Each structure stands twice: as C-alpha cells, then as structure tokens.
Amino acid sequence: MSEWTVEPFRSLGKLRFGMRKGEPERVLGEPPKEFQKGFSKTLTEAYKGAGLHVYYDADGTVEFIEAFPPSQPTYRGIDLMKPEADEVVADLAKLGLTVRKDGQGGLWFDDQGFSLFAPDGRTEGVSVFRRGYDTGASKQ
Known part of the structure; x- marks a missing residue:
C-alpha cells in the first residue's frame, strides 16, 4: 500500500480530515511554512519535503490537501x-x-x-x- 493512499473523504495517507492544527506537523515530522493562498480566509501549511499543502476550515480542522512531487498519491x-x-x-x-x-x-x-x-x-x-x-x- 502506498504511503499516500487516498481514502475517499477520510484521508490521504496518515493525514486525516478533521485533524487539528499541529497534528499534520507531528505526523509528517516536518515544520510547515504558513502562507495565505488565494481567497482562503485561513492560512495554508506547506510541507515542502512531503510535497503537500494542508488547508484548514474556520474551526481549524483539515478540510483539503494538495499533493505534488515528491508525494505519490494513489487510489x-x-x-x-x-x-x-x-x-x-x-x-x-x-x-x-x-x-x-x-x-x-x-x-x-x-x-x-x-x-x-x-x-x-x-x-x-x-x-x-x-x-x-x-x-x-x-x-x-
């Protein structure tokens, strides 16, 4: 099984929707760089080593994840x-x-x-x- 397996509406690998801020950093073992992306009202976290951007909702829980190399998502x-x-x-x-x-x-x-x-x-x-x-x- 791939490290970055898509589980529909649940997770991408070990990153699960509903995680609170700080949890993705612990799971990935990499400090994020926060930035404002587009029209988002919340900060996005960039994990360059993992090839991920993690987006949060207004309650501070993960709602959307972008993956790009070096990550290799599978379904x-x-x-x-x-x-x-x-x-x-x-x-x-x-x-x-x-x-x-x-x-x-x-x-x-x-x-x-x-x-x-x-x-x-x-x-x-x-x-x-x-x-x-x-x-x-x-x-x-």
Whole structure:
C-alpha cells in the first residue's frame, strides 16, 4: 500500500480530515511554512519535503490537501501522479469512476473526494477533500 493512499473523504495517507492544527506537523515530522493562498480566509501549511499543502476550515480542522512531487498519491493502486492525465482518467474509468472537467485544468472525481490538476493534459498535482467541501460542482 502506498504511503499516500487516498481514502475517499477520510484521508490521504496518515493525514486525516478533521485533524487539528499541529497534528499534520507531528505526523509528517516536518515544520510547515504558513502562507495565505488565494481567497482562503485561513492560512495554508506547506510541507515542502512531503510535497503537500494542508488547508484548514474556520474551526481549524483539515478540510483539503494538495499533493505534488515528491508525494505519490494513489487510489486503489492507481498512481494519480502519472504524467499523462488521460492515462490516469482511463485507469480510473476502468474502476467505474467518472470525471468532471472544470475547464481550468481540474479533473474532479467528486464521488471519490479527489481531483487532478492537469493543465495541458499533464498531471501537476492531486487534491483530496472532505465530504461537504465546496468543489464548485453545483456552479458548473
């Protein structure tokens, strides 16, 4: 089993949704660098060594995780960071998963709690989210 296995709406590896601030740092054994990302009202934690960004909700619990190299997220044995996004989508389709394209490089698997960021068809990152996270699906 991969160190970074996606468990839909529950976790990415040892990082679980609902963890409080400070817990990811203990699990990863790496101090984060905090920064403001986009329109987020809370600080995001960057774990460069792990290749992760951890986002918190207003209550200070983990709600969203972005993964990029060197992390290698997997879902049911499929390498989600395979460079050719079409190959990843085809592998996931064999499992019965359907993709929602957001027109901005996002390939969302809303029913499994993760997405790929693949502008120009090249996978650059994987995002994993808790149940109820606003993915923008209703705005499409």
